[in-house]
Amino acid sequence: MALLSPAETQVGPSAVLSVPATLVRGGTSKCWIFRAEDLPADAGEAERLLIRTFGSPDLRQIDGVGGASSTTSKAIVVDGTDASGTVHYRFAQIGIEEAAVEWASNCGNCATALGLYAIHSGLVQASAEVTRVPILNTVTGLRLVCEIPTPDARVPLYGGRRLDGQHYPGVPVDVIFQKGSWSSYGQEYPTGSAIDEIELDGHRYPATLIDAGAPAALFDARSLGLTANEDAAELGSLVQLAPRLRAAAARKMNLPAGLSSVPKVGIVGAPPHGSTGVAARMISMSALHPAIGLTSAVAIAAASGAAGSVVSQRAIGNGGDPSLMIHLLKGTAAVALDALAPSEVSFKRSARVISEGTILVPRD
Amino acid sequence: MALLSPAETQVGPSAVLSVPATLVRGGTSKCWIFRAEDLPADAGEAERLLIRTFGSPDLRQIDGVGGASSTTSKAIVVDGTDASGTVHYRFAQIGIEEAAVEWASNCGNCATALGLYAIHSGLVQASAEVTRVPILNTVTGLRLVCEIPTPDARVPLYGGRRLDGQHYPGVPVDVIFQKGSWSSYGQEYPTGSAIDEIELDGHRYPATLIDAGAPAALFDARSLGLTANEDAAELGSLVQLAPRLRAAAARKMNLPAGLSSVPKVGIVGAPPHGSTGVAARMISMSALHPAIGLTSAVAIAAASGAAGSVVSQRAIGNGGDPSLMIHLLKGTAAVALDALAPSEVSFKRSARVISEGTILVPRD
Incomplete structure (x- = not known):
């Protein structure tokens, strides 16, 4: 254990919330999950309080x-439930070395945590068998439902x-x-089609432009000379090209200008030999x-149900089983679908309430 | 955010404390500070609960x-106060990748935290001006006193x-x-002298063998051809020699056999040019x-008050100011002494209560 050098400054007394x-x-x-009513009403003050x-x-x-770490510097602020019983919340990625909060992203892990919290805290009453918790991120517009087994309520x-x-x-x-x-943004296929072409430098790249979960541009790996089973070293030129593919797709999808994180960009190909589902490689930012x-x-799961999409063209089925394996650079994601042309896409996750109490926050 | 692959196992229900x-x-x-009465009475069960x-x-x-991280995986278990008002506690360094707890070490940071907690929790009543909190680590035997300003109690x-x-x-x-x-172990100078010689491979190394804070063997840097102002690269041979110096010192100090962490081993020399105090380089384990x-x-501060010790031989005074600067590999430690031959050695630290509540712990 290290001692500190002797310099110290005196700071005046201060309120502690x-x-x-x-x-x-x-x-x-x-x-960490908070209730909006426990935070300062002023948005800037609330943000400063979260940082502190x-x-x-x-x-x-x-x-x-x-x-x-980025996965342990996250907060949710719960605003309440609306008339339909949907929980309204905002997700906050708290900076570590920076005194900053990022509100504009989604976090599926924290959405999962919020589902359990909603029942645990009484925000949503537990049902007899399975409790449905619809949630809405009011910043990003992301809606999803958490389903949690609650036998005997x-x-x-x-x-x-x-x-x-x-x-x-x-x-x-x-x-x-x-x-x-x-x-x-309201339309599952903003161009009206499950398959489009993105033109860049005289090339035409087939792509599915879909708005499901998030806006995504899913390119056919073959049109880029790839299979979507490559390792990181083999994908360098794709990563370089991705920002321009994203920009061209954004225009075609009529997305608001100036968004750097959407559409999500990825390539899709046939799964590894002997497997079902699809292979995919995603590029986030650069x-x-x-x-x-x-x-x-x-997005990939929704597109798998649309005839002609790059996903349905490449996917290997599993004898009518409406689930989709997505083979990734690291591991495989299993997505459950309610039907081959899904109206519901779901993921198995788990959550646990670790601790509850009060945090003492100085108002420096 | 990464998805997990689909394999899952079902584990039976379990109690949650x-x-x-x-x-x-x-x-x-x-x-994290706990009360012993809130943990299982059985020591093994309590340890498993802390790990979980x-x-x-x-x-x-x-x-x-x-x-x-090692500095954020620490616990204290408070056993209570004795008739003299001393708080009895045990310090637990919780393993991260290992399901293990180390009870035999001291942590000055956690001792500092306990001082504040004792007042905050009402274990010790706040006095009108400054509250003294004497604490005893019942595993290591370390005793110290925390003093905290408590104006108006x-x-x-x-x-x-x-x-x-x-x-x-x-x-x-x-x-x-x-x-x-x-x-x-009861005697400040186990050999009865503030200066000794450790014999090794035919060499004689002057050293102060002192039991203050912890048993320590403080070697004169010059006898090892050093100044105690060296950087890490220049101290390789000392680090190699240290285990044998430690073992020889342990025998001379009549310490129990089999302790690998005591005596603490270090070298002491004159401070950097123009500075007061001493320079020191400490070797922990290897x-x-x-x-x-x-x-x-x-140990260094106590030895600075003893005529003939390697510390008092090398230290440069500061005009009668009874404080000691220890110049280290990284930074400088300031130690306050009540007199040039100190009967009290103290350190300025700070603490803050961050959060209080309950932790939910499954009994897997």
Whole structure:
């Protein structure tokens, strides 16, 4: 243990807020969940409070509840439920070394955590068998439903679902996207077709331009001389090309200008020999994604049900079983579909309430 | 956000314990503090519960409250106070990838956190001006006193002491070691002398063998052809020699056999040109310490008051000011002494109560 050098400064006294909060694991993230009414009404003040709560800016977040990594520096602010019973929330990725909060992204792990929290906190009443928790990220517009087994309408504190790569199990949470609400901008196929062509430098690249989970441009790997089974080293030129493919697709999809994160860009090809489903490689911003985001997986799964899409052209079926394996750079994602042409796409996840109490937050 | 592959196992239902706990920053660590009465009475069960609470074994401690680093995977178990008002506790370093707890070490940061917690929790009543909190680690025998300003006997939630390298300030906590209780094995100078010689391979190395804070063997840097101002690259041969110097010193100090962590071994020399105090380089286990442990700093400070010790021989005074600067590989430690021949050695630290509540712990 290191001693510190002697210099110290005196800072004047200050108010300390006591803020109720609950720490919930969702998937492979930890998320601190707050109620909007427990935070300052002013948005800027609330943001400053969240930053201080996590101990940022500090590489180690030593004076707060942050876990000093991107998957443990996350918060959800719950605004309440609307007349239809949908939980309204905002997701906050808290900066670590930066005193900043990113509100414009989605986090499937935290959405999973929120599903369990909603029942645990009484925000949503548990049903007799399975409780449905519809949630809406009011910043991004993402809607999904969490389904959690609640036998005898009891709130689950513990569950037996353990997924690959996790040491401890948790409460089963099925995360479900529905056709009626999975488009961010209103139209599932903004061009009206499940297959389009993107023109760039005189080449024509076949692509499915879909708005499901998130807007996505899914390119046929073959048209780029690839198979979508490549390793990272083999995809360097694709990563370089991706920003221009994204920009061209955004124009064709009539997306608002200036968004750098949508559409999601990826290539799709036939699965590895002997496997079913599809192979995919996703590029987020200007880097290869080792796996796939939840919302991009929805896009691929939704497109798998559309005749002529690059996904349905390449996918190998599994004898009528309406589930889709997406083979990725690292691992495989399993997506459950309600039908071969799905109106519901769902993911098996788990969550656990780790801790609940109050956080003391100085108003420096 | 990555999806997980589909394999999942079902694990049977299990009890979930609700365990009260408080998260306190002390110095540059975060420490979860528990009461012994809230943990299982059986020592093995309590240890398993602590491991599960932190989410270990897991590199990321994602299903628990651990922070996935050595300075954020620490706990204190408070046993209570004795008739003299001393708080009895045990310090637990929780393994991260290993399902293991190390009880035999000291942590000055967590001792600092405990001082503040004792007042905050009502374990010790706040006094009118400054509250003294004597604490005893019942595993290691380490005793020290935390002094915390409590004007009007109010419990401080916030304080203005910010030390170098810390972004946020905290409640001032002075950590004080006292001559009457700073020896682990009863005798401050086990050989009866402030200066000894350690014989090894025909060489004689002058050393001060002292038991203050922790048993320590402080070698004269010059006898090893060094100055104690060297950088890491220049100290390779010392690091190699240190285990045998430690073993020889342990025999001379009549310490119990089989301890690999004591005596602490270091070299002492004159401070950098123009500075006061001493230079020191400490070797913990078989690696160079970038700074110095609190207990080793006590040993150097105590020895600075003894005529003939290697510390008092090399130290440059500061005009009668009874404080000692220890110049280290990385930074400088400032130690306050009550007199040139100290009966009290103290350190300025800070602490803050971050969160309090309950942790839900499955009994897998």
